[in-house]
Amino acid sequence: MTDKLLEVKDLHISFKTYAGKVHAVRGVNFELKKGETLAIVGESGSGKSVTSNAIMRLVPQPPGIYDQGEIIFDGKNILELSEDEVAQIRGNDIAMIFQDPMTALNPTIKIGHQITEVFNIHRKDISKAEAKKRAIELLTLVGIPYPEERFEQYPHEFSGGMRQRVVIAIALAxxxxxxxxxEPTTALDVTIQAQILELMKEIQQTTDTAIIFITHDLGVVANVADKVAVMYAGQIVEYGSANEIYYNPKHPYTWGLLGSMPDLDSNNEEVLYTIPGAPPNLIDPPKGDAFAPRNRFALAIDYEQEPPLFKVNDEHYVKSWLMHEDAPHIPVPEIIQNRIDRYTSQTKGDA
Structure with missing residues (x-):
């Protein structure tokens, strides 16, 4: 018996377009245990949303193509199931919270009915009265005040943060x-963003639900994730425990993501660390390391040969030739190290 809930193995996904075949996901591997949170982080176009959609088999076919790989959920390969079998899993065993709560909710239907509809589809043994009772309990769980009254209201009567709480309630039903x-907090202001993240953390502790958190901002998931997968150009370039990724980052791309986060504790003279250039065109992925043209520490081999995934320790893997035993030692840039030191001191202060 294993506590692994999800295993993604050598996943390759492409899209046929008029311009050519886009290789959106290229050999992705990761796993998730029950009750664990994995954050998948990267710039727009890195493949993180395509990967998450693939887990629910929501990549449209055509133009999408599952070229190879496996997605093992609860012992079953999602990619080998019939459409009816996948439909039973969606919304039932796997649920999704989308970025914009206003488009996720039907503006013409009361939010109470939108929650109870989940029971009508997936829990047909529950009576109408029981469904309403559970819906009100869910509204209470996600922090909606006066849930009995709110049950009868429409989405436009809620603020953005409250609508996102409703979306979470529907997902948990x-x-x-x-x-x-x-990206469940992108459309929300910083204060509400923090509240939603804290809510998800509390819900996970209460329900033991595993969570995959997709974001472009490493700072958002600092206190939420157990594991972090950093994606670039359709590949995972660094993977490990949250502590390893935040306090011992090894890939120059991860350094760039950490350094580009605004830091309220930094002095006014400290500038943001920027990543030069732009992600590659995945119609024709570059030879060697896809990040090499933007990597100020790139080696000659980076332009010739794709790096393997090097093992730092049992909780940390890095796809970079800088991890090779013969590579020169490149210290973490000072601006990044300063931020890591601040994170560490803040963490110790909060403990």
Whole structure:
């Protein structure tokens, strides 16, 4: 018996376009245990949302193509199931929270009915009265005040943060084993963002639901994730525990993501660390390391040969030739190290 809930193995996904075949996901591997949170982080176009959609088999075919790989959820390969079997898993065992709560909710239907509809689809044994009772309990769980009254209201009567809480309540209605949150706080202000993240953390502790958190901002998931997968050009370039990624980052791309985060504790003279250039065109992926043209520490081999995934320790893997035993030692840039030191001192202060 294993506690692994999800295993993604050598996943390759492409899209046929008029311009050519886009290789959006290229050999992605990761796993998730029950009750664990994995953050998948990267710039727009890195493949993180395509990967998360693939887990629910939501990549449209055509133009999408599952070229190779496996997605093992609860012992079953999602890619080998019939459409009816996948439909039973979606919203039931795996639920998704989308970025914009206003488009996720039907503006013409009361939010109470939108929650109870989940029970009508996935829990047909529950009576109408029981469904309403559970919906009100869910509204209470996600922090909606006066849930009995709110049950009868429409989405436009809620603020953006409250609408996102409703979306989370809908996602939790069928008691899923896995919750996928695709940029769930991007449309919210910083204060509400923090509240939603804290809410998801509390819900996970209460329900033991596994969570995959998709984001472009490493700072957002600092206190939420157990593991972090950093994606670039359709590949995972650094993977490990949250502590390893935040306090011992090894890939220059991860340094760039950490350094580009605004830091309220820094002095006014400290500038943001920027990543030069732009991600590659995945119609024709570059030879060697895809990040090499933007990597100020690139080696000659980076332009010739794709790096393997080097093992730092049992909790940390890095796809970079800088990890090779013969590579020169490149210290973490000072601006990044300063931020790591601040993170560490803040963490110790909060403990």
């Amino acid at each position: 069928a008691e899923p084993k896995l919750l996928i949150a695709d």
